[in-house]
Every structure is written in structure tokens, then in C-alpha cells.
Amino acid sequence: MSRVLIVGAGGVSQVVVHKCAQVPEVFSEICLASRTLSKCERIAAQLDRPIRTAQVDADNVAEMVALIRDFKPDLVVNVALPYQDLHIMDACLETGVDYLDTANYEPIDEAKFEYKWQWAYQERFREKGLMALLGSGFDPGVTNVFCAHAQKHHFDEIHQLDIIDCNAGDHGKHFATNFNPEINIREVTARGRYWERGEWVETDPLAWSMSYDFPEGIGPKKCYLMYHEELESLVLNLKGIKRARFWMTFSDNYLKHLEVLGNVGMTRIDPVQYKGCEIVPLQFLKALLPDPASLGPDTKGRTCIGCLMKGVKDGREKQVYVYNICDHQDAYREVQSQAVSYTTGVPAMIGAMMMLTGKWRGEGVFNMEQFDPDPFMEKLNLHGLPWKEVIF
Ligand code: NDP
Numbered sequence: 001m002s003r004v005l006i007v008g009a010g011g012v013s014q015v016v017v018h019k020c021a022q023v024p025e026v027f028s029e030i031c032l033a034s035r036t037l038s039k040c041e042r043i044a045a046q047l048d049r050p051i052r053t054a055q056v057d058a059d060n061v062a063e064m065v066a067l068i069r070d071f072k073p074d075l076v077v078n079v080a081l082p083y084q085d086l087h088i089m090d091a092c093l094e095t096g097v098d099y100l101d102t103a104n105y106e107p108i109d110e111a112k113f114e115y116k117w118q119w120a121y122q123e124r125f126r127e128k129g130l131m132a133l134l135g136s137g138f139d140p141g142v143t144n145v146f147c148a149h150a151q152k153h154h155f156d157e158i159h160q161l162d163i164i165d166c167n168a169g170d171h172g173k174h175f176a177t178n179f180n181p182e183i184n185i186r187e188v189t190a191r192g193r194y195w196e197r198g199e200w201v202e203t204d205p206l207a208w209s210m211s212y213d214f215p216e217g218i219g220p221k222k223c224y225l226m227y228h229e230e231l232e233s234l235v236l237n238l239k240g241i242k243r244a245r246f247w248m249t250f251s252d253n254y255l256k257h258l259e260v261l262g263n264v265g266m267t268r269i270d271p272v273q274y275k276g277c278e279i280v281p282l283q284f285l286k287a288l289l290p291d292p293a294s295l296g297p298d299t300k301g302r303t304c305i306g307c308l309m310k311g312v313k314d315g316r317e318k319q320v321y322v323y324n325i326c327d328h329q330d331a332y333r334e335v336q337s338q339a340v341s342y343t344t345g346v347p348a349m350i351g352a353m354m355m356l357t358g359k360w361r362g363e364g365v366f367n368m369e370q371f372d373p374d375p376f377m378e379k380l381n382l383h384g385l386p387w388k389e390v391i392f
Helices: 011-021 039-045 061-071 080-096 122-125 142-153 182-191 230-237 253-261 282-290 328-335 339-356 371-380
Strands: 001-007 027-034 052-055 074-078 098-101 132-133 157-166 192-196 200-202 207-214 219-227 241-248 273-274 275-280 302-313 316-327 366-367 387-391
Touching: 001 011, 001 061, 001 339, 011 027, 011 039, 011 328, 011 339, 027 061, 027 339, 039 052, 052 061, 052 282, 061 080, 074 080, 074 339, 080 098, 098 339, 122 366, 132 339, 142 157, 142 302, 142 316, 142 339, 142 371, 157 207, 157 219, 157 230, 182 253, 182 282, 192 219, 192 230, 219 371, 230 241, 241 339, 273 387, 275 282, 302 339, 316 339, 316 371, 328 339, 339 371, 371 387
Parallel strands: 001 027, 001 074, 027 052, 074 098, 098 132, 132 366, 157 241
Antiparallel strands: 157 302, 192 200, 192 241, 207 219, 219 241, 273 275, 302 316, 316 387
């Protein structure tokens, strides 16, 4: 029986709240707090059990501390934006509460996708006997757990890793992002980077592509090499890794819009002067684009995210592909959200469950592959994200 404070009330949060509410034996009390109270109340009204709601500016550590002292959670689940990570971690340290998030801290004026700021909290969490679990979404999150699973059950060493993220869904809009537009566009327009024989190799944004034939009728799709944050911890934690890359599918239509927006300066994250006001073009663009949480009813099709790994077992070469397929409309029927929010929110709930039930425990700051993958993999099958594996 535990108390969980969920911070942020966007697309991912809606799924986390629904999923926690479905497991009252673990999450006996839930408080949902965000910057805009009405968004918390809207989500709370969708549930068939009561939860508490609160207004909080998570960048204001004193406000967060006061909320934590008032609600007394056992765990804070941060599904606000990456900009809030360090402030919420500070509030957790001050109040002696464990922490979980789904995305690495990002400074607002620079797209970095690095764990260094949060890894720097290692000693402070350890000294206080607290645990912080970083990146408990799908990618990062489940992809790290898939790697840990393969390392534990299939390989002596994993030499090559390709994480391949396919959204074969269609929302029917000219242009929309399926999670927070600002974070999504920062990620996609950043330079590509992958790990090759002990060092990072950079590419121009989306300069490299390949075709991958996705299973279960999804078929071949063009995938683009990008940098993605889980690579940073995986290259440290996977024994013998020589090459690690991350790929994501994009439609030609999405890329065409992005190119034009980039060319005219609308994806810039530095402030510009407009009629005496300072505006950040990407933040302005976010205000024009559809709210990802509103895409649920119309998004059709499936996502397929998996890890393709090559390595050795007992001296023999081996290849394993572990993946999940999630249907947008099934997700919508269950929690009124599309599959991108669903595939992030379910692992956030499972990560929270691992911590609160003591299956995953530690003092300090951890990435997902550092724990036993078995109980997490078992819960994926039970809570809406069944996985499969193919051994070549
Ligand atoms: P949304 O933009 O839909 O929601 C973000 C929420 O955070 C909003 O409710 C927003 O409030 C709230 N918020 C923003 N700033 C503050 C603040 N200072 N104090 C309190 N609340 C605040 O984002 P998503 O739900 O799409 O994404 C949530 C997180 O999940 C992001 O960090 C994203 O990077 C991560 N993510 C991770 C994935 C993974 O697989 N690991 C995949 C997809 C997303 P308001 O409504 O008032 O703006």
C-alpha cells in the first residue's frame, strides 16, 4: 500500500494515472499535480476511483517541497517535461522521497540529451538512502530492459545493438508530433550520434537511413539514425558492446514539414525579438500544433519498438530481436490516449511498481538496465505491453 505523487498532466501522465489507478493494491493513494489544475481535474474525472489533484509549479522547489510534505508520497513520478527533472530531484532530496522519470534533464536553451546532470546526483541520493530511477518510459525504458533481458538470458556478450522505433500510425493531421512537440522536434533536429568501437560518431541530422522490415504485417519502413539518450547508459552497462545505434521511422510528409519549418527558422530554440517581446520560435510553434493528448481518437495503426542484438553465446554468434507492438486504437479504448503516450505511461507505472514493491531497490541514481529485467518483463505482459522475441 503506497502513496504516489504524479507530476505533469499531459499525454503520458494521463496513461500513468489510469494505469496506477488500475492497481490499487500497490498505488493505494494517488495525487496528480501539475501547472494547470484543470488538466489534472480532467484526467481525474476519467477514473472510476477518486484521486487527489493539486496545482504546482515543479520548477519552484519550495512549492514542490510543500506539496510533498502535505501529501507525504512514497514516490514522486515525474512526467512533466525534462526541464523540471533537477528541480523535482532537489525537492525529493529535501523531503527524503524516491524519484522516477521518463526523460533525461534538458537545459532549456540547449538540446543535449545527456545524463550527466542527473548522474551528478548519485552521491546525494546514496547518502540519503534514496533511489532515483531514470528513463522509465519505452525508449528510454523498456528498450533498456529488453537489453538487460537479452544480456541475462541470451548472450555472454552483446556486440551490436540497434534500437528501432517505428510508429506506423496515422493521426490524419497535416503535421503533428505524438508527444510533446518541443521535446520531439529538439530530438529529431539534433545531430545524429552512435557508438562505434569505443567512441561516439556524429552524423548530420537524419543523414543516415535504412529500410527495416517490421514484423506482424507492418512491413518495410524507412528508419533514420538519431541519437537517443538510452545509448549513453547502455554503452556503459552492456558487456562487450562494440556498436550501438538508434533508429526511428518518419513519414516523408513529416520530414517535408520539418524541413520547411527548419528552413524558415521555426524550430530554433534561441529567443528572437518580435514587436518588443522575446519569443522562442519552437515554443511558439508548439502553441500552433495539435496537442498530442488530443490525437487519441483519430490515430490508427500500430507502433513497433524493439531491440535487435547480435553477440555471442557459448562461443557461437547469435542474433535476437525483442519487440512490442501496440495498437493506437486499443490504447485509446483503454485509457483514452494514443499508443505513443501508452507505451511511455505503462512502463512508468511498472517502474513505480518495481520500486514500491521492493523488486527494484538501490541507493543512488539508476538507469533501467541496472536491475533484474525479469519482474519488469513479466509485468509488461500483464499490463498491456506484451513482448515477443525472435532468435536467429
Ligand atoms: P505534455 O506536454 O503532453 O505534458 C507535459 C505536462 O507537464 C503538462 O501537463 C505541463 O503542464 C506539465 N508541466 C510543464 N511544466 C511544468 C511545471 N513547471 N510544473 C508543473 N507541470 C509542468 O508532454 P508528454 O506527456 O508528451 O511528455 C511527458 C514526458 O514524457 C516528457 O518529459 C517527454 O520527454 C517524456 N517522454 C518519454 C518517452 C519515453 O519513451 N521515454 C516518450 C514520450 C515522452 P501544462 O499543461 O500547464 O503545460
